[in-house]
Amino acid sequence: MRNTLRAESGVRYLSDEQRADPLFTNSIARAMQVLAAFHHADRPLSLADIAQGAGIDRSAAQRIVHTLRSLGYIRRDAEDRGYLPGIRILDHTLDFLRMDPLIQRATPVILELRRNVRERVDLSLFDGQRVVYAARMQSKRETFYATLVGHSVPTFCSSGGWAIMARLSEEEASAIVKASDRMPFTPRTLTDPDHIMEEVAATRARGYSIAVEQILLGEVAIGVAVTGPQGRPVAAIHVAGSLSEWTAQDFSTRVAPLALEAARAISHI
Amino acid sequence: MRNTLRAESGVRYLSDEQRADPLFTNSIARAMQVLAAFHHADRPLSLADIAQGAGIDRSAAQRIVHTLRSLGYIRRDAEDRGYLPGIRILDHTLDFLRMDPLIQRATPVILELRRNVRERVDLSLFDGQRVVYAARMQSKRETFYATLVGHSVPTFCSSGGWAIMARLSEEEASAIVKASDRMPFTPRTLTDPDHIMEEVAATRARGYSIAVEQILLGEVAIGVAVTGPQGRPVAAIHVAGSLSEWTAQDFSTRVAPLALEAARAISHI
DNA sequence: TTGTGTGTATTGCAATGCGATACACTTGCA
């Protein structure tokens, strides 16, 4: 009875599963939808923008924004022209980063790795169809996106994603690839599921992945999986270099052994 | 009428201001309190831990955790022994970092600064009694805490905090110092309000702060304020060096001019 | 066993959040 009522009222921005769940607290979901409205924003948002982005009406947006603002999760921008995410978000970021045992163990190891290879080293966490950057150790010449924790790239076309999929069952990996919306990043990005699965098989055979210009032109990346309990892949280490300095072969010959050793040091709780 | 009801029911974990506000949505606040329960945690939390940390009962904690988990903001830990912050938090971190115009402008500048000074450079944001690290460019020899975005240090005893307070009115700065719970980090941390305000005055006179072993023994830090519209300080750049390599004097002579120039490049929208 | 700790499930009641509506103010176009 109450579930049918729930299901009929409100906007359709939640999954059926969630709306059918009697324990599910809608107002929390709406609040998070409001925060998530910033995901697709490229400028400060107005109340109307937020309402639209979150799939709620202006009135609800008003109250929710008001509340989140008074808690510090949303703020007005410097010229008072719109809303921006608030600084309290970073408190939770810190909680995530410091409480994750994997990241705790990984940090000194990837720092050491970067010292040895002198190229950019990243740690990314497996999250279904994407991998999320949790730490980046930039190389000397890096200029942009130096520390954007939270950036994510698709699993299907990244060195880390390939390394992770090589540790999953064929079916599970294939399911991820097929479910992904495979937009190419560069002309060389692999988008055909069969080609991708061949790459995953090659990765499984050699123990690490070699991704050439999959995300960025001129970049080669080596990926190795990090496994947790029961041998399941939970993250990946990747090292990225420039094709103006390396051939893909030379790069992997030099970097892969070190990256594999680092991954082994972190893996298996 | 309804406000008295609100004020009487529930636990006392919200400010009077918030409970008196008819637009304030309590259930959102409770959800955020649940997430904030991790702030003081050093191991995965049980439902009971969360209930206690958030000041709610087990029943409420159950529903809220359930909801936040189904949304990805909370997860079970790898051995299924407790709850941890979930990876979706990083999505909001990214929103915060990339949408903040100050951080956008600052990133290339502090990278350039790090290249020039070859020491650790940080950008921290002013948030009342604390300053929050938003970006860190580590030096070569850095080993821990390399990229813990979200870390914060007190305004009253950090190089960045002094630089920021030097741009506030005497009253405002003094209010921050007095309101702070001035626990010393090292034996040399200044805790007496008068001494701190002298340091702030010296900072105002010379244009940058010099903090010697205020947070960490063996460390000297130079701080310069970054200002926003109307000349209000909104952030600080700081450069930290080791007293085993530098005297405080030499360090500031070498670093301060470059840091000041960087701050000028970012300041004043 | 018994006890204390987990996490999970169900339910009726009423407190609470919803959403319609109205208003003050700014901006931009005619």
Next chain:
DNA sequence: TGCAAGTGTATCGCATTGCAATACACACAA
């Protein structure tokens, strides 16, 4: 200058929705 469309803000009655009590299944230890 006036109108229109945008902004953010305020109010309020109704019924939806979240609350809190209770019960259960499953651990692990004593």
